[in-house]
Amino acid sequence: MNDDPMLQIRHVQLRIHADDWQDALRRAANPLLDDASIESQYVSEMIQAVQDLGPYIVLAPGFALGHARPSEAVHRPCLAIATLDEPVEFGSEQNDPVDIVIVVASTSNDAHLALLQKVVTFLNEENGFDMLREARTNDDAQAIVSTVNKGE
Template structure:
């Protein structure tokens, strides 16, 4: 996480990739235990300093253990985010079940909820 924050401080709000949407990721790191992603929504948007796409109400963070895993998961996430219906789904998610369905869709059905 610190690597991502430092990158934004150094390079600016490059992670804000569309109106209201930020996609944060950094190079694979030994600090990452398992390739994964996190998604959060904000009721009140956050200003990252991107005049065209602020405020951001949807943040997706990607952490990975290797270059191969990073590129694979990044491709899945970008494919998911390219569908505006999926952005609406993310913004409307409120339950654990919603989160599981979203993870399943991003992972192509490979993510299962544990009992």
Template sequence: MEVKIMDTDPKLSVDEVQLKAHASNWEEAIQVAAKPLVDGKKITNDYVTAMIDSVKKLGPYIVIAPGLALGHARPSEAVHQTGFAIATLAEPVKFGNKDNDPVDLVVILASTSDTAHLSLLQKIVMFLNDSQNLETLRRAKTREDAKHIAEQINGGDQ
């Protein structure tokens, strides 16, 4: 029997923020953005596959704003711990969303249940709703920039 880690108040770590990552297409953009969660054993590769399969089946619905994709899939055994990761892309990629392509910012959201991600989603939405934060994120280049972004999203905590 596998033990789930409690998701009391998930935080974004500096290692889950990738800046100017490289991806040649939308599938690779999802894989690259999700890599810190896979490496941290918060999700498995099955969750990455589920996110990609969702877009193939339902279309590019995850592109929720100009240049911004929110990768996610249904909670499953492939999610060991609720979390999220952010990747800015060095070169934008097309997801097939005529209104919001190309995408240069990919946020991955993974949840262990239908409700475990709500506080996390609220943090990221509050951050992304501020156009100044979006510009700061898109201009970020260094690990120090990534640390500042993580602290801001976490409400001052890192």
């Protein structure tokens, strides 16, 4: 089995609706719950981290990187990407409202760093934000998966 976590097409959701930031994290994580990559406890840990530390996961205008510490509630390192049909407020003065949520779930610090590297590379080098915001179709989702996993 490949140790390098890959983004799966089933973990990409385009233009979904979320009522608020907690709902955005829950909905973005749903595909990971559906295939038992994570347990609901991990979603609770992500939400609790924001409640404890503030909206530190809102890293750029319109972008939140949902994550918590490596956890036993994570069964395999994984990523999920969701774009929102309507942006939601996370409480970040500089970067609200958020319309892109990426969830990173990992079993170890090394896996966490590998996932973060994939996300950062995608967002920095491939016009990733535009690609995500413009995505509407399954072909668009597949292009995102291919770009995130490039070279794999």
